[in-house]
Amino acid sequence: MVRIQSLLVLALIATALGYKRYEGYKVLQVKPENEDQVHALVKMNQVLGFEVDFWRDARAVGRNCDFMIPPEKESLVMDFLAYFGITPKVVVNDVSVMIDRSMKEQQEKPKIDWKAVKADPNQFPLDQYHTHDDINAWLQSVAATYSSFVTISSLGKTLQGRDMLFLKIGTPKPNKNALWIDAGIHAREWVADATALYTISQLVNGYSTKFKTLLDAIDIIIAPSVNPDGYEYSRLSDRNWRKTRSGPRQGCYGVDPNRNWSFHWGESGVSTSPCSDIYDGPSPFTEKNCQNMKAYLDANNNTIKGMLTLHSYGEDWIYPWGYKTHTYPPDVNDLRALGLQAAAAIQAVHGTKYVVANSADSLYPAAGASDDYSKSIGIKWVYTVELRPGDGDTANDHQYGFNLPAKFIIPTAEETFPGLMVVANRIMTGP
Numbered sequence: 001m002v003r004i005q006s007l008l009v010l011a012l013i014a015t016a017l018g019y020k021r022y023e024g025y026k027v028l029q030v031k032p033e034n035e036d037q038v039h040a041l042v043k044m045n046q047v048l049g050f051e052v053d054f055w056r057d058a059r060a061v062g063r064n065c066d067f068m069i070p071p072e073k074e075s076l077v078m079d080f081l082a083y084f085g086i087t088p089k090v091v092v093n094d095v096s097v098m099i100d101r102s103m104k105e106q107q108e109k110p111k112i113d114w115k116a117v118k119a120d121p122n123q124f125p126l127d128q129y130h131t132h133d134d135i136n137a138w139l140q141s142v143a144a145t146y147s148s149f150v151t152i153s154s155l156g157k158t159l160q161g162r163d164m165l166f167l168k169i170g171t172p173k174p175n176k177n178a179l180w181i182d183a184g185i186h187a188r189e190w191v192a193d194a195t196a197l198y199t200i201s202q203l204v205n206g207y208s209t210k211f212k213t214l215l216d217a218i219d220i221i222i223a224p225s226v227n228p229d230g231y232e233y234s235r236l237s238d239r240n241w242r243k244t245r246s247g248p249r250q251g252c253y254g255v256d257p258n259r260n261w262s263f264h265w266g267e268s269g270v271s272t273s274p275c276s277d278i279y280d281g282p283s284p285f286t287e288k289n290c291q292n293m294k295a296y297l298d299a300n301n302n303t304i305k306g307m308l309t310l311h312s313y314g315e316d317w318i319y320p321w322g323y324k325t326h327t328y329p330p331d332v333n334d335l336r337a338l339g340l341q342a343a344a345a346i347q348a349v350h351g352t353k354y355v356v357a358n359s360a361d362s363l364y365p366a367a368g369a370s371d372d373y374s375k376s377i378g379i380k381w382v383y384t385v386e387l388r389p390g391d392g393d394t395a396n397d398h399q400y401g402f403n404l405p406a407k408f409i410i411p412t413a414e415e416t417f418p419g420l421m422v423v424a425n426r427i428m429t430g431p
C-alpha cells in the first residue's frame with residue numbers, strides 16, 4: 001500500500017478530489033462567566049448574520065463551548081466576543097491540518113483481513129474508523145458467528161440506498177424487553193459509531209459469561225450508524241458534515257436528522273434555512289433515515305424500555321425534554337438518578353467526568369430530536385450521550401473535536417460501556 005508521508009501532498013490530493021478544505025479555520029473555546037455572555041453566544045449567529053459552527057454546544061455559565069470560525073470572519077467574531085468581555089482560547093489553530101492528519105490516519109490504516117474476520121469477528125480492528133461498507137460487513141460477520149443469540153436486520157435503506165443494519169443481541173425468547181442504542185445520527189461524530197461497534201463486541205464476547213444473566217433477560221439492539229449517507233460524505237468530501245444528504249434545497253444539501261422528528265418539531269433550536277447545519281427540514285420526518293428509525297421504534301415501543309443515542313462531543317449524559325427549558329417528563333427524577341449512576345460508572349473507568357442534566361437547561365432547547373420523540377412514545381429511559389472529544393487529559397481536553405484520533409476510540413468506548421450497561425441492568429431489574 002502507498003503510504004503518503006507528506007501532509008502537503010495529502011492536502012493537494014484532497015483539494016483535487018474535491019474534499020472540503022478548512023485552511024485557516026480556527027476552533028475557539030470560550031467559558032462564559034455570566035448570563036450575559038451566555039446570551040451573547042446564543043445570539044452570536046443571529047447577530048453576526050452567518051453561521052458559526054458550534055462544535056461543543058454547551059452554553060452555560062462556567063461550561064466550555066467550542067466553535068469553528070472561517071478566517072475571513074475571524075476579526076468580526078473576535079470583536080463580537082471582546083465587546084462582551086469574552087476571551088477565547090484558540091484550541092485548534094488550523095482545522096485543515098487536523099483534518100489532513102485524520103485523512104493520513106485513514107490512508108495508513110491496515111487493510112482488513114476479511115478472511116480472518118469472517119472466521120473470527122474479533123480480528124476486526126475496533127481501534128479504527130471504518131467505511132460504511134466495512135461496518136456493515138462486520139455486522140454480518142458478527143451475526144453469522146453468533147447466530148444463536150444475534151440477529152441482523154435492516155431498519156431500511158437511506159435516500160442514497162445504504163442499508164441501515166442493526167443487531168439484536170440476546171437469548172431468543174418472546175416478548176423480551178429491550179434497550180435500543182444508536183449512534184452516528186450526526187455524520188461527523190465518528191467516535192459514536194466506533195463506540196457502538198465496541199459495545200457490540202463486548203456484548204457478544206461476554207454473552208456466555210458476564211452478560212449471560214443480562215442477555216437472557218433483555219435484548220440489546222444496536223444500530224451503530226444511523227446516518228450512513230452523511231457518514232460517507234464526511235469521510236469522502238467534508239469531514240465536518242453533520243446532516244443527511246437530501247436536497248438540494250436553495251442550493252444546499254441535508255437536513256439535521258436530530259431536528260427532523262415530529263415531537264414539537266421546529267419549535268426551538270432549529271434553522272429554517274436549508275443551508276444551515278441545524279435545518280429541521282421542510283416538515284417532520286422528511287429524512288429517510290429518521291423515518292426508518294421511527295418505524296422501528298414505533299413498532300416496538302411496548303418492549304423497548306430504554307433508548308440511548310450516542311453523539312460526540314461534550315461529556316454529557318442528558319435527558320428530556322430537550323425542546324424547552326424547565327420542562328420535564330413526569331419521571332424526571334428517575335431519569336436523573338439513573339443518569340447519575342451511569343456517569344459514576346463512566347468516571348470510574350478513566351476519570352472522565354460527565355455532566356448529568358436536562359438537555360434544554362444545560363445546553364439549549366432544540367426541538368425535533370430523536371430523544372424527545374422516543375420519550376413521547378412511552379420509552380422510559382431515554383438519554384442522549386455526548387462522548388468525549390479528547391485524550392482524557394483534562395488540561396488538554398477538547399483539542400480534537402470530531403477528529404478524535406483513532407487511538408482514543410478504545411479509551412472512549414471502554415469508559416462509555418459501563419454507563420450504557422447501567423441502563424441495560426436497570427431494564428433487566430424492571431420498571
Ligand code: ARG
Nearest residue numbers: 258322323359366369372384
Ligand atoms: N447535541 C445534540 C444536538 O444538537 C443534543 C440534542 C439534545 N436533545 C434535545 N432534544 N435537544 O442534536
Ligand code: ZN
Nearest residue numbers: 186189311312
Ligand atoms: Zn450530535
